[in-house]
Amino acid sequence: MTEINTALTDNIGRRNRTNVRFRYLVIAGAVITVIPIFLIVGSLAIKGFRQINLAFFTQPAPDTFQAMMAASTGDIIPGGIANGLTGSLLMVFLASLFAIPPGLMTGIYIYENSSQKYARFIRSLAEILQGVPSIILGIIAYIWIVKNITKGYSALAGSVSLAIMMLPLIIRSTEETMRMIPVSIREAAFALGTPYYKMIYKILIPVSFSGLATGVLLALSRILGETAPLMLTALGSPAISFDITKPVSAVPLLIWDFYNDPNMVSLVWSASLFLMVFVLSMNLLARSVASKHKYI
Amino acid sequence: MSGDRVTKALLFISSLTILLLSAGIVISLLGGALPAFKEFGVRFITSSVWNPTEGSEEYGAMAFIAGTVITSILALIICIPMAFSTSLFIAEYYNGTRTSRILRSLVDLLAGIPSIVYGFWGFYALRPLLVATGLTDQGFGVFTASLVLAIMIVPYATSLSAEIISMVPAELKEAAYSLGATRREVIFSVVIPSARSGIIASFILALGRALGETMAVTMLIGNANVIPKGLFAPGNTMASVIANQFGEASGLKMSALIAIGLLLFLITALVNYLGKLIIKRFA
Amino acid sequence: MNNTSQNDNVLEIKDLSIAYEPGKYAVNGVTASVKRNSITAIMGPSGCGKSTLLRAINRMHELYPDIQTKGDILLDGQSIFSMSVIELRRKVGMVFQRPNPFPNMTIYENVVAGFSLNDIRMKKSRRDEIVENALRNVTLWDEVKESLYRKGTFLSGGQQQRLCVARAIAFNPEVLLLDEPTSALDPIATLKIEDLLGELKKKYTMVLVTHNMSQAARISDDSMFMYLGELVESGRTGTLFTTPKDPRTEAYLTGKFG
Ligand SMILES: Nc1ncnc2c1ncn2[C@@H]1O[C@H](COP(=O)(O)OP(=O)(O)OP(=O)(O)O)[C@@H](O)[C@H]1O
Ligand SMILES: [Mg+2]
Numbered sequence: 001m002t003e004i005n006t007a008l009t010d011n012i013g014r015r016n017r018t019n020v021r022f023r024y025l026v027i028a029g030a031v032i033t034v035i036p037i038f039l040i041v042g043s044l045a046i047k048g049f050r051q052i053n054l055a056f057f058t059q060p061a062p063d064t065f066q067a068m069m070a071a072s073t074g075d076i077i078p079g080g081i082a083n084g085l086t087g088s089l090l091m092v093f094l095a096s097l098f099a100i101p102p103g104l105m106t107g108i109y110i111y112e113n114s115s116q117k118y119a120r121f122i123r124s125l126a127e128i129l130q131g132v133p134s135i136i137l138g139i140i141a142y143i144w145i146v147k148n149i150t151k152g153y154s155a156l157a158g159s160v161s162l163a164i165m166m167l168p169l170i171i172r173s174t175e176e177t178m179r180m181i182p183v184s185i186r187e188a189a190f191a192l193g194t195p196y197y198k199m200i201y202k203i204l205i206p207v208s209f210s211g212l213a214t215g216v217l218l219a220l221s222r223i224l225g226e227t228a229p230l231m232l233t234a235l236g237s238p239a240i241s242f243d244i245t246k247p248v249s250a251v252p253l254l255i256w257d258f259y260n261d262p263n264m265v266s267l268v269w270s271a272s273l274f275l276m277v278f279v280l281s282m283n284l285l286a287r288s289v290a291s292k293h294k295y296i
Numbered sequence: 297m298s299g300d301r302v303t304k305a306l307l308f309i310s311s312l313t314i315l316l317l318s319a320g321i322v323i324s325l326l327g328g329a330l331p332a333f334k335e336f337g338v339r340f341i342t343s344s345v346w347n348p349t350e351g352s353e354e355y356g357a358m359a360f361i362a363g364t365v366i367t368s369i370l371a372l373i374i375c376i377p378m379a380f381s382t383s384l385f386i387a388e389y390y391n392g393t394r395t396s397r398i399l400r401s402l403v404d405l406l407a408g409i410p411s412i413v414y415g416f417w418g419f420y421a422l423r424p425l426l427v428a429t430g431l432t433d434q435g436f437g438v439f440t441a442s443l444v445l446a447i448m449i450v451p452y453a454t455s456l457s458a459e460i461i462s463m464v465p466a467e468l469k470e471a472a473y474s475l476g477a478t479r480r481e482v483i484f485s486v487v488i489p490s491a492r493s494g495i496i497a498s499f500i501l502a503l504g505r506a507l508g509e510t511m512a513v514t515m516l517i518g519n520a521n522v523i524p525k526g527l528f529a530p531g532n533t534m535a536s537v538i539a540n541q542f543g544e545a546s547g548l549k550m551s552a553l554i555a556i557g558l559l560l561f562l563i564t565a566l567v568n569y570l571g572k573l574i575i576k577r578f579a
Numbered sequence: 580m581n582n583t584s585q586n587d588n589v590l591e592i593k594d595l596s597i598a599y600e601p602g603k604y605a606v607n608g609v610t611a612s613v614k615r616n617s618i619t620a621i622m623g624p625s626g627c628g629k630s631t632l633l634r635a636i637n638r639m640h641e642l643y644p645d646i647q648t649k650g651d652i653l654l655d656g657q658s659i660f661s662m663s664v665i666e667l668r669r670k671v672g673m674v675f676q677r678p679n680p681f682p683n684m685t686i687y688e689n690v691v692a693g694f695s696l697n698d699i700r701m702k703k704s705r706r707d708e709i710v711e712n713a714l715r716n717v718t719l720w721d722e723v724k725e726s727l728y729r730k731g732t733f734l735s736g737g738q739q740q741r742l743c744v745a746r747a748i749a750f751n752p753e754v755l756l757l758d759e760p761t762s763a764l765d766p767i768a769t770l771k772i773e774d775l776l777g778e779l780k781k782k783y784t785m786v787l788v789t790h791n792m793s794q795a796a797r798i799s800d801d802s803m804f805m806y807l808g809e810l811v812e813s814g815r816t817g818t819l820f821t822t823p824k825d826p827r828t829e830a831y832l833t834g835k836f837g
Contacts, residue, residue: 040413110311140320143328225412279409280409393644471679
């Protein structure tokens, strides 16, 4: 079949060239994809580091007049993000309280009853809930808490919106972690006559602990940076507050409040840098925990 | 044994949380949206008039539906070549190497950055660049929002596509290589056809993300309550109009915003369902 | 042929060593030759490097950058490493352990995959002729001629494997590499493939990796016995099976290991 040989000698050069060209195209595409990471991290680090000092963590945000005075003399802006930081921590803590226990238990329930229609339905609900845009959860917490319970914007409403976000994340990560436990471990426990609830507390949870921790950390890193639902619920507050029935600030809310204010912008760079670093470290921590966990 | 029964009961009761929650969300959205739908009927969806002036109030969601669809589709179009080449880089060209792992973690980093940080960065770093190109005066508008949105959804599309591409059996690829195909030919005639539906699903799921993104879009799209007239024209998405106007809304306007939330909920649920369906069929 | 002075050896393997990890040789200093229009069987216990050796012959290892190859392989007197890899693989076809027809292609498309993948265009009538010929050669024509335009995945394992052989020979290679082509098949399908290889010998040179000693005895002309990456012994199959020189060969043939 000399026809093949002729055809090949005719097209080998062209095919090799397209092959090489395509490879360069792929590499170029990948490089373009990662460029924004360096641009974002770089510009935040350069513009944000100047304001990061002790006051940044201990004092509430200044008002725009104070910021303007400082800016006009070239000083760094007084004050910090303490009101946002405390508000974020308060709401994330409450949200964890609301979401982690039922999330874990629902995850275990689905895993234990995975053959049942009801459990599979619950799992699909969690999947759907996970895809709901966060702003909609803000509307929900507004209707439920702001309008009906605290009769005004409140930390409680903010944490409820965050908790609704967190719940499906916890459920799914719990179930997926449990599913990786070899059946033999469960069977070994039952073979020793272990009662069901002990099997869960003494075997299932401890064996999958690091996996569960990863899921929780990832969920926390997701809600820490959330802004949209908090705009509709926690609103923001210039002062440090721990009253869950009153409005509070949050780091992302501070960014939202001040990003358009030219006097405050350098403080907002710092707040953004801090938020990014905080969220990404949580993320990395989660991944390092995940990479360590191995089952027998 | 009573401990057993208590445990089982507790687990079951906790599973009710999500059931009640889901029902509550749907009921509350429907209830909140009802006044707007009663007042305007189908016109609420088809009209693009958004007029909060007292006395002549009229609300239609079309401008925002259009804004959402246009920005998300544009973001997807920008995202596709980036995510596609990155997933080939990770899962095909450099599969299993250090380079691939590093790139994968970098892309994962993108997924971790909060939306508001993207918005802020877009506002102060990206917008001036776009203004400098001379294509736009202020830098606000559909294109700016879509560009940032694209960067935000790239990691989702990439990680899923990469996973699916790496699942293409080596023996199939080797069969093609053994016949003399070049790598590019193997990719186009074996890898992509085998992974096609999975790759499509990963882009659909990325689209689902884009549809509901709020903060970055709100800060960059220019917030005009009209159907965007061009690539660099301002507009508003469903999520961004809620973010912008919910705080000062009451009465019919609040109901209209909740109704927009309900529509957004339905659209994202539909898109996500479609993506998951394709993934399940694929697996 | 381009080299008139050449002897009957299609392939000459010269001091070939292959390592998956630096310093750990899966194939170690193998020197061997393969005669034209014959079947050469490579035998040996699991993990001794048979597949590794076979895959080196069409430079499959280049797909995995970590793998190191030393030594040389000559095809018709020319080093395979000096050829373009496309040219080499056009001359050296391969059939894998598990049948792997392309699931996205019809039976017809699978047979001419070599042409389409290599971007070789030709008239429909010529393609039809190639498909029919190749499928007749692998005795699959009568079984699939009604369903040429269906996906190849509904075929039985044995039929799929014959389809894969057809795919390889449609491209008319000189050498056909077969890596345990029958190990995933039942005895009847295995017999069919063995008969087929006996027929194909008239036109092609074949190198066959097999675990199955009786298969090697039945259909191969020459045999190589490998152990721990080294070529322990090679020669005419009859001689090697009846009077092995090396005690390790003897031990293997009498079922002491592997
Ligand atoms: N991809 C790989 N990476 C690292 N080591 C490998 C790889 N493939 C094979 N090896 C090692 O190389 C050696 C030879 O493997 P090879 O597959 O060539 O053996 P084989 O003789 O074909 O065995 P089998 O009869 O089981 O197919 C083995 O020790 C194996 O563990
Ligand atoms: Mg092998």
